[in-house]
Amino acid sequence: MTTSTRTPAPAALVLEDGRVFRGRTYGAVGETFGEAVFSTGMTGYQETLTDPSYHRQVVVMTAPHVGNTGVNDEDAESRRIWVAGYVVRDPARRPSNWRSVRSLDEELAAQGVVGISGVDTRALTRHLRERGAMRVGVFSGDALEADAALLARVRSAPGMAGADLCGEVATTEPYVVPALGTRRFTVAAVDLGIKGMTPQRMAERGIEVHVLPATATVEDVYAVRPDGVFFSNGPGDPAAADHPVSLMRGVLERGTPLFGICFGNQVLGRALGFGTFKLKYGHRGINQPVQDRTTGKVEITAHNHGFAVDAPLEGTPKTPFGRAEVTHVCLNDNVVEGLRLLDRPAFSVQYHPEAAAGPHDAAYLFDRFTSLMEGQRA
Template sequence: MTHSPAVLVLEDGRVFGGSAFGATGTAFGEAVFATGMTGYQETLTDPSYRRQVVVATAPQIGNTGWVPEDDESAGIQVAGFVVRDLSPAPSNWRASHSLPDAMTAQGVVGISGIDTRALTRHLRSRGAMRCGIFTGDAVVGTDDMVAAVREIPDMAGLSLTDEVSTTETYTVPAQGEPRFSVAAVDLGIKANTPRSFAARGITTHVVPASVTLEEILALGVDGVFLSNGPGDPATADHAVALTRQILERRIPLFGICFGNQILGRALGFGTYKLKFGHRGINQPVVDHHTGATMVTSQNHGFAVDAPAGEDLATGFGTVRVGFSSLNDGVVEGLTCLDVPAFSVQFHPEAAAGPHDAGYLFDRFIELLELAAAAPADTVTASDVKEL
């Protein structure tokens, strides 16, 4: 099978030639690299990658084909996909079709044959940047393609929650005997999060990002979850205001990824854009609560600006950095000492793994148990035992 020529053009003028796969045409977004050796389908369907062109650092992609039941959302979310070697044929008894077929059906443009090692080194050096994939008749003069890339908006300052959030509340029931219920604010939630709650006896009401406190209270839930999602957390003012209301009510709260950044802002901390972000399934993190080190799945280009190793005074009492990256010291989670709330920047619900951090769902459940057994104004996230 032959593929038509394609080019990847970065905003700084760097051009990489390759072959088109998937849909034809153009794709624009922020060029980022993901270091996972597996799980490309979960990556492509993760809403946190909205408007990003993902570069796979693993050398060959497509071996396991496409398995619809493994999607993390209703469809492919990335703006485009960049790989070195595209597998000529999938080998997976669960697969219904190939990666290129899935991308073609969903109108997603890809490019293969790229020197992804050189591209990744360039992005590590220069930072994540805007890019475009041009295929077929869209391949024109370099100056014109660079100009087109530079016209798209930067990720900094971009609000994308409304593009990925559910418009109506839906419920994922608990498996077995129900223990608690949680309102999950959908900022770009992955399907494996409600499944992870359900497996532990938690019923999850997934609510729109525009939800109000009154609507959450009407559900009669025991706790609130803030999901992962795309875009700049500095634009998420509604989610921040809602989180402050939840903290004031002392409703147990757990946040993941974008949810960690929202909690950080609600507590009064700033956020900032990382040079090239953390993306992949091999990111080392230390849990300051237990001293344990774990390998985590991550996908974030922004981080909370807070110092580790000290008690931090906020409008909601004392807060500590609960988790830190062992690569660069970036804040990977927050723990509130005076209200029942904590968050992590990484993904304990990770599919295709790793699963080192799955215990954090159990930590949240213990927080729910403490809140159910004691007066609401006495429980804090720091009361949870080491699991």
Template sequence: MHAKLALADGTVFTGRGFGATGETLGEVVFNTSMAGYQEVLTDPSYTGQIVTMTYPLIGNYGTTADDEESNAVRVAGFIVRELTRVPSNFRSDRDLDSYLKASNVVGIEGIDTRALVRRLRVRGSMNGILSTADLDDASLVAKARAFPGMEGRDLVSEVVPKQSFKWDKGFGAFADHVLPHRPATKKVVAIDYGMKWNILRCLTQVGCDVTVVPGTASADEVLAHNPDGIFLSNGPGDPAAVGYAINTVKQLIPKKPLFGICLGHQLLGLALGASTFKLKFGHRGANQPVRNELTKQIEITTQNHGFAVDPTTLPKDVQPTHINLNDNTLEGLRHTTLPVFSVQYHPEAAAGPHDSSYLFEEFRKLMD
């Protein structure tokens, strides 16, 4: 099955389609992880994006329901160099091709992903279209150019749960020696802007009784649960476009201990008075070095974001706590007098390193 990927700059790649048929539009980005493709596929933060995996062989261990980070495949499309159609893994429920077919997500293999990623690194992430239907180059490029970009788009409203619920699935397969297994003694409200399930597993493992509320919830609705602490989740899109969430976080800051991850970190920064900006091609992978400015220790982290908080706009009572060693962007912040902190990267990432798992224990101690 022939397929094409067209970028807004006029570049067209021809390959073989897999997964669903049809066409899909989105921002074309890349992830440098060698494993964890199912976690990538089901991460709501990738909503609206066509994801390229830089590792050349994808699909070799199939897919399993135990590794999903949400209840659906969230990427707009998927790009790989070579697809493994016969996986070898005793945990596998189905192969990647069947998994994407069932989720109605279009994929393409057989293109030069190295050339694609080099183009994205030089020119920045850009809009694109992936199609097995329309194979006319000019038509595809025109569609890619007409597609709106990420900046100014509220994608959170597309992925938030419709109503609140209690997390009752425990910590499941994630449980390991990294985090202590504590009884549930702290009530936490997790505000879901497009949250990965492994965050909920980690919070549960360190002794939190977690209630999840939609990212559209008001401060009064959050506080009505009488939590000991409030968690701000990851999610997709431009943080500055989610005004309702920023307003809610502003009202919550003086009320309860807060911990934010990824989009939650950006929303906290905006609520504290800082500003955000779009990165050229973002940080997406399981191998990003970050320095903890408080301990001077280096953490190898998993990341997935296209926006960042501008450290030069932080107010005087907010200090940077973590810095990305690749480009010196802000990776963490903490209020100097209030029990409020956040990180840009993903300490819960099951497919990546566990260097930053301590942050969940810090959040629990903050509630003490």
């Protein structure tokens, strides 16, 4: 149980390898557990906090100053904050923005999110880069247990490998985001942890979006008579996502235009017969360079993932649904960032083209999806 506070109390961050960082409480007082990851975005913290893909993760902000623009009621990407905990170095003492309605500290406390401030986030980030993402606990209050006792509790917490989390963040009831202007297409969007801006980007292109629960069946998808099917981002280990993989295979068998992002890219990889693997520390932030190999263009993209698809970078391997190819790669480490089928209208990327938060370099992918549906209709 957590309670909010306005007077900073002592806090400790304990990593599963035994390293301890001390600071002050930020947000709610209490304790929390999750996977320690870092995000390199210098802005967009409100969108980061409300991204369901961060479920069960304690996010370390590499930017030293956080909370400068406060919190507003318009920029949330979902119904709540999803991060398990929040780690910052130098929080804003007073927010300054004409849209701000409360401070980030107040918002974290109101939603029961345990955080810690005053941490050397540069040292913590370097540690996670060298040792990899790992389990962590954040503890705050005037009477903390001994480090050894806290470490034992961290090591008893569940890890991310094997975690099936989509059902914990997805909608439980279908809903519709209407097209803006004339409705040109209908899309069934499978919610694996969807962000609010994603159906908005499709609506801007004349698409009526039917957002369906992660438990949706093939019959549920085709009950809305879709021109295309979309698989969203989401949290957890793709190796545990057997139902979304089965659902996607059902869509691929029917040859309906298909677009997946982030977790949806990993699901497509599995549906095609490729494996997935856990990255050492993942890609998280809004400044990740990716090359679209089909055009040669380099784009700066928004990422939030700790797993990747194990597919060959060269050639066009045969899959149960025809030939496939890797269309995008991360220029930092050559991780697969996009897939497409050459014999069916299906493609995916490993990042977040809706740009909330993030650059708009990848907006063309929604147009590419629209073109696929136009081609299928023709």
